[in-house]
Amino acid sequence: MIDFRYHLVSIVAIFLALTVGIVLGSTVLQEPIINSAQATAESIKKVNQDQRDQISALQAREEGTSAFVANAAAELVKGDLAAEHVVVVEAPGAPSGLRDQVREMIELAGGTYTGRVALTEKFIAPEQAGVVEGLAAQLSPIGTVFPEGATPYDKAGQVLASALVTTAPMQAGTVNTAASSVLDVFQEGGFISMSDDPAKRATLAVVVAPSTPYEGEAAEAQNGAVVSVAGALDNAAAGTVLAGTATASGTGGVIAALLDSGDEASQVSTVDTLDMPSGRVVLVYALREQHAGRAGAYGIGSGATAFEPTPSASPSPPASGG
Template structure:
């Protein structure tokens, strides 16, 4: 006959077996999960390492292509702007390196660089609109016709353009009293500074866009600068607005221009901070001489990285 002690021992044995099974099962499960996590972590580390190697390889390739484009750029653009002259317009926040390098490449292309006009932030300040309008009205040359609906910056752009660019080959390379008075008036107002001799009336203009979009009120500032670029293009043989890719993103000057009516007449390039992008800027100027406007680079609204077909070397319109 089975006594109580036997039942007690049996029950204890069952619970011990159950506990042992739970311990063994959890240990096995824990080891399986750990092994899986180790494999996943190892695979992730390998993928990250592969990605780093690919990134380094791509950067080496980009660096090589940049050196290649930079080394051959003077030969590629040689004589494409022969007989022309270029004025460079610096907007607030533009890269000085881009300005210097575009100017140098324009010289390699056979153009004379008359000088630089640096637009000051004061010109774009909200509280200056009335003063800008009054200055434009006071300095406007007698032979310059302005539409009655023109706003302050449209007037100012046209007046300033009349002092620094021209379509008339006979006027190119010459300074005159009227243009000198315009530049002096804008300088005295604190709206621009100048270097070189921008009053010599260039036949082409390059506007270097801000490297980063303006903050609050940026839309209004962009419209003011677009008015200036449009006025330059109307008064010369061609204008190109160049900037880095950031200028072609939301809020940037190039993006705003491509979304405006000015996109039909003013060319743009959004890779001017690269050697190849600066070559494209020269090709765009060459196309402008033939009456062809376009938008180039990698941002939205472009027709390609460069003009297609590319203008023929030695043909400058």
């Protein structure tokens, strides 16, 4: 008969064997596992460092290119906007940090900067659409005919354009007496703000898109309001460019909305690299192209067809909008 001592010795022997096996197994496997983990970590570390080096190199190249273009900008755009007057219209949320650079580029190209009109959040607020439409009807110059089916912002854009731009070179730099109160009334109502003297009409217009897309249920209507103003300016001027950063040409952006809009997309040019020195040079080229009666979508966004317009001969004044 097997006694208790035998069972105890057997159990101890089994656990001792397991312990010896675990110790031997861990000792044999430990070094290969550690070596493999260390090799993997070193490989990942090298890949990460290589990627950081590539990013640093690309940033250095971009900074160098931007510096070169900025220094050469005066020669790159020299005379491209000679004798032209340019007004800047900002959408709500447009980047204020680019105002000076845009004005400087216009003036480097020989253009006359007439002033800036900033549309306010109130202007594009859906609940204010009826008020905006009422102001447009009240302030429209005698003889104004709104297209059938025009939206409140089509009408407001048309009336604002009558005070801001013209297709006639001889009228550039002069006030449209038939629309002399338009800007003041819109400003008093809190729908726009102004700087310099945008009432002295321009021949070309730049509309600056918001730095980030509008959000919420009203976003589509707000984009539509900005697109309507851009289209109205183009119809009343020798040309208009809607410019912004790459976010404006992405999903929900104003440039993307214009490119999807149909008629305005074929008439108004777009530039989505306004935050780059080269993009501001492209803005001038796009304005010049508009003056020649052509349009295009330029930049790096999905809707862009090229980074810049194709070089062409000096434009002749068009008979109507760009």
